[in-house]
Amino acid sequence: MLSKYFRNVEKPIPFEGKGSKNPLAFKYYNKEQRVGAKTMSEHLRFSVAYWHSFMGTGSDMFGSASLAREWHKPAAPLDRAKATMEAAFEFFQKLGIDYYCFHDRDIAPEGETFSETCRNLETMVQYAKQLQKDTGVKLLWGTANLFSNPIYSQGAGTSPSAHVMALAGAQVKNALDATKELGGENYVFWGGREGYETLLNTDIRQEQQQMARFLSMAVDYKRAIGFGGQFLIEPKPAEPTKHQYDSDAAATLNFLRQYELLDHFKLNIEANHATLAGHTFEHELAVASAAGKLGSVDANRGDLLLGWDTDQFPTDLYSTTMAMIVILNQNGLGSGGLNFDAKVRRSSTDPLDLFYAHIGGMDSFARGLLIAQRIIDEKVLSAFIAGRYSSFGSGIGAQMMSGKAGLADVEKWVLTQPHPVLPSGRQEMLENMVNDYLQ
Ligand code: XUL
Ligand code: CO
Helix, strand or coil: CCCCCCCCCCCCCCECCCCCCCCCCECCCCCCCEECCEEHHHHHCEEEEHHHHHHCCCCECCECCCCCCHHHCCCCHHHHHHHHHHHHHHHHHHHCCCEEEEEHHHHCCCCCCHHHHHHHHHHHHHHHHHHHHHHCCEEEEEECCCCCCHHHCCCCCCCCCHHHHHHHHHHHHHHHHHHHHCCCCEEEECCCCCEECCHHHCCHHHHHHHHHHHHHHHHHHHHHHCCCCEEEECCCCCCCCCEECCCCHHHHHHHHHHCCCHHHEEEEEEHHHHHHCCCCHHHHHHHHHHCCCEEEEECCECCCCCCCCCCECCCCHHHHHHHHHHHHHCCCCCCCCEEECCCCCCCCCCCHHHHHHHHHHHHHHHHHHHHHHHHHHCCCCHHHHHHHCHHHCCHHHHHHHCCCCCHHHHHHHHHCCCCCCCCCCCHHHHHHHHHHHCC
């Protein structure tokens, strides 16, 4: 086992169970434990986000780096990238996590020219391939960073410059090659700068057509190279761009449908993006799932008092339970997983904090899974919901839904009936019942 950067964690984090007081042990996440038809690791498919946990420095708008990472010390960019990757895989192994996710620019530095940048990526992909082989850790998804370089400040696929759109396309091609080479199970598009700041300089229709074409080119290239992973779009309403075109699940589904791309994509729903859009996490999951398009999850949380993407580790059991109910009800995430798109706080300066953060996130989702499975097994909500819509199972309900009854038919029927009686929605009773399971 690799052991250089996290020497004080000598062996993989153990499962010690509920009574344990060891902060470096799992209390609920027990990989091989069966929950319903699958093991916990099969249900949850946890992943580490390379960018936050291994590239993050703790800098913010008001202050410089606060996290002095040993793996960032080598001066030469490629040496630094290799040290970072070794630290990452040591961490994955010691945490006992099965997956990781990256942006092209997380794992490999940009060079002086685009071709040097591509060569750096290829070098680091070969390094990652070896480390994946040595450790058994797999790639959940890859993506291209189309938002940090200032050339993308006015958009990538939606840039007003055709040359920049072409550059972004070339970058995606290379990121797709890298993801395929590493056996990535999915590929994510997050449109960080795909939106607009002001209508004074923007043609929305043109930009949306560009975005659709950009995604179509990726679909064509995926087919050309035989990449079998799932394409995912990650909705987010704002930050960095004020109005993003993929602002929430509903808007993204509509966009994909309008441009005939729906068959090629699913959604990657992020908790903090949902709340920034004015929705709950479970709302976004449920909207995606109802359309058969919930593909993967970026697991994190925001802060109720702060209006930006704080990317905190998930700790709220109510939220993880609600999320797992949606995920279990659609029989899992398929090739997707739960990626911790979350960062330790700026003041959590010890590399050990990365362990505490991930252990907390994994235990929170493991508890959510256990609670959700019981709620589903005992039909706590499903029996009520089925009863609530039962009038559609026969009579006029069935006739309306099957298309047999139109407006004239329903009028005829209504005139023969007494005034409808509407049963209570029982929200408070159901809230109490869910709380009874949250232990
Ligand atoms: C940004 C965000 C990204 C995507 C991948 O808010 O969530 O890290 O997950 O580009
Ligand atoms: Co994300």
